[in-house]
Amino acid sequence: MTQTTPRTSPQIAPSVGFDRHDHSHCIADAVQAAEDLCAAQKLNFTPARRRVLEILLERHRAMGAYDILEILAAEGLGAQPPVAYRALDFLTSHGLAHRIERMNAYTACAHPGEDHVPAFLICRLCKAVAEAETGLEGGRLGDAARATGFVIEKVVVEAEGLCPTCAEAEA
């Protein structure tokens, strides 16, 4: 019994990394990975936390906390902002989701459990998000840090532009 929450909408999201894929499968895999990760770390993967992760996975898009809250409220899982923010805090602090600073939005992590520095490609039209990898001190940023004696602890890399689908539609 790993499916504790209702599914009120069909699986509509078309892309990860902007590629079509078997999305029901990708959701199930990611939820299972989260389940395993929480079990291993003795974390409490509660219904609200699970459901928020599922919501993010279903869309494969950057979503605002209040967008998520609206869905939770419709499903009877809570209607006050802290409900969404607490679940998002849990997911982001344990590497199951990321915050997109530029959009005040959140998205499911594509590599849960792997310690990594995410870099995002965000479509300004459809809000689809792809997660790439970057290093903490690579490239010119690392050069600048070393040159000045700055100690990098965390890096945010977010690119905005057009995904392949929207770029084509645009042209």
Place this chain on the structure above:
Amino acid sequence: MTQTTPRTSPQIAPSVGFDRHDHSHCIADAVQAAEDLCAAQKLNFTPARRRVLEILLERHRAMGAYDILEILAAEGLGAQPPVAYRALDFLTSHGLAHRIERMNAYTACAHPGEDHVPAFLICRLCKAVAEAETGLEGGRLGDAARATGFVIEKVVVEAEGLCPTCAEAEA
């Protein structure tokens, strides 16, 4: 008469790029550069816009819109949020200041007039900000974009950590 606004506080900011420097001189230079840029592009460098740029330059730190507004209000330049946001919109849209997404804050541009992709090094203790350079499509992010067919239009790179001074104090 390029100095139209009052100076209510001494020149206290100690660093740019985390180096000590002749700060009064650096402010004057930057304001003059802004002046020239606006003249060349027939932009209206109004008192409020000039004063907000000066405020950002004086601190050499990331400042919130409401921090800036507080100073403007004390100087009789306006007390409502749009006053600050309008000036910041002007400065950011013409490359005279940047927004730091991670902090909901703003900082003066270190290279006004030069078309560039800024990357920021932000001290989590003293909030000092250094502006480095990066490319729009360099490194692994560009690789990922090309691999997926994503068209990058804008990039945000923000590193958080400790500046040399705070790192030393920490140890």
Place this chain on the structure above:
DNA sequence: TTATGGGTTGATATAGTATAACAGTATCTG
């Protein structure tokens, strides 16, 4: 068993960030 403590939830209130909208004013231009 009860007690205690940690973590989670429910609910209210409030803080912090940003924009919409519209009237008024100044300036330029035909």
Place this chain on the structure above:
DNA sequence: CAGATACTGTTATACTATATCAACCCATAA
């Protein structure tokens, strides 16, 4: 002068996020 444009003043509102405290669940230790 009329009309266009741009900036300012002001009010109201929207959007994002956190503080706080009481209630609850559950594991564990006295």
